[in-house]
Amino acid sequence: MIALENHLPIILIATPILMASLMVLLRKQPGIQKVLSVSVSFILAILSVLLLLQVWSGGIQAYEVGEWGKYGIILVADLLSSGMVVLTSFVSFLALIYSLDYIEERSLSASYYPLFSLLVAGLNGSFLTGDIFNLFVFFEILLLSSCALVVANEKGGVTKSSDKMEATFKYLVLNMVSSIVMLIAVASLYATTGTLNMADISVKLSAMSAAGTLPWHVFAIALMFVVVFGNKAAIFPLHYWLPDVHPTAPSPISAMLSGVLIKVGAYGMLRVFFLIFIDTLYIFKPVIIYLALATIVVGAISAVAQTDVKRLLAYSSVSQIGYVFLGIGFGSVYGLTAALVYLVNHAIAKSMLFLTSGGIIHHAGTRDMRKMGGMVDSAPFMSLVFLAGAMSIAGLPPTGGFIAKFQLFDAGIGEGYYFAIAIALIFAIFTLFYMFRAMLLMFWGEKRDVAEHGEYSSHGTSPMIALPIVVLALMIFAFGIYAEPLIALAEATANQILDPQPYIDAVMTRVVR
Amino acid sequence: MNSTLLSLTIAILFGIGTFLILRRDIVRVIIGLGIMSHAVNLLIVSTGVFEGKVPIITDDGGHGAAEATGTVFTDTLSQGVLAPVLEAGHHVDFVDPLVQALVLTAIVISLATTAFILILAYRIYEEYGTTDIRELRRLWG
Secondary structure, eight states: HHHHHTHHHHHHHHHHHHHHHHHHHHOOHHHHHHHHHHHHHHHHHHHHHHHHHHHHHOEEEEEESOOOOGGGGEEEEEEHHHHHHHHHHHHHHHHHHHHHHHOOOIIIIIIIHHHHHHHHHHHHHHHHHHHHHHHHHHHHHHHHHHHHHHTTOOTTTOOOOHHHHHHHHHOOOOOHHHHHHHHHHHHHHHHHSSOOOOHHHHHHHHHHHHTOOOOOOOHHHHHHHHHHHHHHHTGGGGOOOOOHHHHOOHHHHHHIIOOOOOOHHHHHHHIIIHHHHTHHHHHHHHHHHHHHHHHHHHHHHHHTTOOOOHHHHHHHHHHHHHHHHHHHHSHHHHHHHHHHHHHHHHHHHHHHHHHHHHHHHHHOOOOOOOOOOHHHHOOOHHHHHHHHHHHHHHTTTTHHHHHHHHHHHHHHHHOOOOOHHHHHHHHHHHHHHHHHHHHHHHHHHSSOOOOTOOSSSSOOOHHEEEEEEEHHHHHHHHHSSSSHHHHHHHHHHHHHHHHHHHHHHHSOOOOOO | HHHHHHHHHHHHHHHHHHHHTTSSBBHHHHHHHHHHHHHHHHHHHHHHSSOOOOTTTTSSTTTTTHHOOOOOOOOOOTTOOOOSSSSSSOOOOBOOOOOOOOHHHHHHHHHHHHHHHHHHHHHHHHHOOOOBBOOOSSSOO
16 A cells, blocks of 8 residues: 555556456446446545645655656646546546446447546546657547547437537547647657657756747747647637537536546646746737637637537537636736636536536437426426536536636736636626526426427436536535635646746656666 | 658648548548648658757757756666666767657557548448538538
């Protein structure tokens, strides 16, 4: 057990990969698969909290994989990455519990568990790695596993498989192009600095910048990273794949995609711009702010017109990620704190809304909100938790979303970005509008017969489906009423992001074993 | 001269790849992605071709940044603890071995994604009965 504490970063990546291969071998025993994957996911959640506590008390951890010294690959756990790992493990644990009753048995036992484990491994790996080429590798792992999970079938055939394939094709082609762009950027960085270690690149680029010999193509590389992470996070000109993929995926996978996977883009932006391109960032600050504003506007306006409940939530994700990027674009401690608080609150609320939408669709027997109605009588639980999620997304007071929006607007006004805040505020009202239009259509009005539509078979709400939703709903109110620990953590993280020297020191001054 | 030819090849491959990605046929899009990923592989290899300079050995070349800062890892390379790629001060014409490892990884990844997307294209053909992207318009971005 002594060894375990010192090896947490690699355990958090290696265990899911090991589980993936084990689950393939166990596909004839669905019972064992179920127990094993849920318990391992729970253990990973505990271990990730342990890692966060270690980093909180003991500073940044640099973990060498193998004994290759400076030629080796390194995993770094600072507050940002370990916090993101906690978020991933938590959401993935709840999504896994949800999917036990939601996903079709055949697809669950054959391919679902291994791919889900690989997705978790890819997410944890991309958060924890300190090597920019490994970031690319883990991006590919999570891209492929999420593509294969999108085409997994849920019970009752909610989405036609031809729709899933069309959406996955768009997702895969766009993300392969962005992977190619990322490889070009990584290769150019390697050719410029002769290293792939992010801390080392940062030191060398700062030295070149101080000596006045920074090559011009570093700015082009930085712009390429904006494109890559913008594509992952689905910000404005690159968001066209998201409203197809997130609604057609099964609900627990939608929750993972919207809750955690698009945050990988925000994480990458924070990591690359505040660590590697710390001296070149100032050129791209207005670019990020304008893109964020365009994302907010386009996402909110598109969401208003939607009739499909999951499509509405997907466009809402586009709009909300814009707010996170707005906070990143401010680039101050308070702005980054607000962005991180927003990121966590959106992850929790949007995961919950997607999980709830699965229950709503199964209850109503249709995805079209215009055909629903009166669900406040026929499904009171679903309407209550949807109200909680909608309040958090719209930013109403007793929920976490209010704290996040308040902090973001306060940070923007304090920095003097009045125009940006005005636009963000107007479209926050749009958020309120489309969320409560959905409430109105689905839950109030004339009560419709559930079996009337019969687009597919319904299987009702089971405890396994209700439990994750309840946990996430309680989290929303917990972050709204008692937000101080989250804000304190986010502020410490923002301070650490803006001062990369401890990170560099932790990585660079290691004595080789 | 050699690297000019290499750069020209990479640029032409990128051009062909981009052209094919913008076609209407799914199969051509996939071929375009394959060509583009090979262009990237060539680009990565080309970053490791120097005239007698090995980037991961800091005291023989690199690009000068390591000498400028003096910041290197505090390792014990001289004691032979690590596998030394080259001894210090030893000058040879050498291609960086690290880029070959990177390219191998990139090739394996592009193999996996290409296999997935080919199967996906086959299933799309089964479902829709066509490989024309204009007919795949049931979802509207």
